[in-house]
Amino acid sequence: MTTTMNATITTGYGSADVFTFGVAKKPIPGPNEILVKIHATSVTKAHTMMRTGYPLFGRLFMGLLKPKNPISGTDFSGEIVSVGTDVKKFNIGERVFGSTDIDGGTYAEYVKVSQDGVILPIPENLSYNQATAIIDGATTAMPFLKEHAGIKKGQKILINGASGSIGTAAVQLAKYFGAEVTGVCSTSNVDMVKSLGVDNVIDYTKDNFTKGEEKYHVIFDTVGKSSFKDSKNVLTDDGIYMSPVLGMGLMFDMLKTSRSAGKKAVFAATGLRDNEAKLEDFKLLKELLENGEIISVIDRVYHLPQVAEAHRYVEKGHKKGNVVVNVTGEEND
Numbered sequence: 396m397t398t399t400m401n402a403t404i405t406t407g408y409g410s411a412d413v414f415t416f417g418v419a420k421k422p423i424p425g426p427n428e429i430l431v432k433i434h435a436t437s438v439t440k441a442h443t444m445m446r447t448g449y450p451l452f453g454r455l456f457m458g459l460l461k462p463k464n465p466i467s468g469t470d471f472s473g474e475i476v477s478v479g480t481d482v483k484k485f486n487i488g489e490r491v492f493g494s495t496d497i498d499g500g501t502y503a504e505y506v507k508v509s510q511d512g513v514i515l516p517i518p519e520n521l522s523y524n525q526a527t528a529i530i531d532g533a534t535t536a537m538p539f540l541k542e543h544a545g546i547k548k549g550q551k552i553l554i555n556g557a558s559g560s561i562g563t564a565a566v567q568l569a570k571y572f573g574a575e576v577t578g579v580c581s582t583s584n585v586d587m588v589k590s591l592g593v594d595n596v597i598d599y600t601k602d603n604f605t606k607g608e609e610k611y612h613v614i615f616d617t618v619g620k621s622s623f624k625d626s627k628n629v630l631t632d633d634g635i636y637m638s639p640v641l642g643m644g645l646m647f648d649m650l651k652t653s654r655s656a657g658k659k660a661v662f663a664a665t666g667l668r669d670n671e672a673k674l675e676d677f678k679l680l681k682e683l684l685e686n687g688e689i690i691s692v693i694d695r696v697y698h699l700p701q702v703a704e705a706h707r708y709v710e711k712g713h714k715k716g717n718v719v720v721n722v723t724g725e726e727n728d
């Protein structure tokens with residue numbers, strides 16, 4: 396049995412040039428762990444930020460001076476090739492998808508994960524590429540919509556950045572929760588965003604949603620391009636403005652509005668929740684994928700030696716949905 400594997404390896408924080416394609420030690424699963432042969436992983440905007448080591452507080456979890464794990468990447472889909480002696484929940488040969496902790500390990504041919512981690516069987520109707528592509532966007536959007544907005548049937552929600560990873564998932568999830576959804580995107584993405592079921596689309600190259608007449612119960616700026624201050628006019632009296640992108644402005648608005656009644660500003664770091672909460676959301680995501688209530692939008696597919704190239708594309712900030720790295724190189728994976 397081989398003890399090494401191909402991987403994209405990083406030795407420090409920095410530009411996409413920190414990645415080199417090479418050979419690493421193949422992980423050995425402990426008693427409670429599963430070894431997954433990875434078929435596909437993803438590159439998201441969050442992964443590009445983790446690579447740079449900014450914002451700095453992320454280094455508290457990933458390593459102060461350099462990443463603790465030289466293999467980054469957090470999402471995976473693949474097949475189980477071995478299981479530890481205490482593993483009861485999974486079997487060799489099962490197709491699974493999931494995410495690791497923040498320190499990653501998925502830009503490689505194999506990853507080991509706990510049987511109690513964020514891992515589930517892949518719905519039969521999904522390819523490996525489709526399964527991995529949806530993970531980051533949907534598992535980020537879900538706690539924002541469910542826990543922070545408490546989105547309810549009939550409420551009006553505006554989703555800015557509706558064409559991105561979090562955005563494409565958020566519009567579909569908000570429709571599933573029964574909201575009336577307005578998606579904001581640029582001209583070239585209008586048709587794609589409409590195809591995801593939104594009720595209205597605003598083309599941000601032509602109209603500024605903060606100047607419109609419509610009022611929303613929830614504004615979810617998935618790409619952090621607006622502000623609470625400018626959006627207040629188009630929020631209902633007890634409306635919520637949320638974003639996964641933390642700047643000084645949002646931090647200040649969050650502190651200020653947390654102590655008063657009325658309109659609120661919210662940021663959350665969803666990846667830092669405990670595994671139990673993440674797994675609960677992941678189970679709902681799996682169910683929605685199985686029922687076809689949510690689909691995975693794929694922009695580009697790269698291969699394992701091209702992780703640096705994929706990062707350079709993603710950090711331009713214009714991807715449509717998700718970027719996948721197919722590890723096996725098999726077509727239609």
Ligand SMILES: NC(=O)c1ccc[n+]([C@@H]2O[C@H](COP(=O)([O-])OP(=O)(O)OC[C@H]3O[C@@H](n4cnc5c(N)ncnc54)[C@H](OP(=O)(O)O)[C@@H]3O)[C@@H](O)[C@H]2O)c1
Binds near residue numbers: 531535
């Ligand atoms: N807090 C957390 O827990 C958490 C978790 C995951 C991610 N994040 C963060 O969330 C952010 C979004 O992530 P993502 O993966 O969804 O991003 P993404 O997929 O890279 O977003 C790209 C999309 O944003 C659109 N966009 C760019 N400028 C826009 C504008 N001014 N108005 C509206 N849309 C615009 C682009 O469309 P056009 O090309 O048409 O402009 C593109 O489709 C990132 O900053 C990421 O780091 C935070």
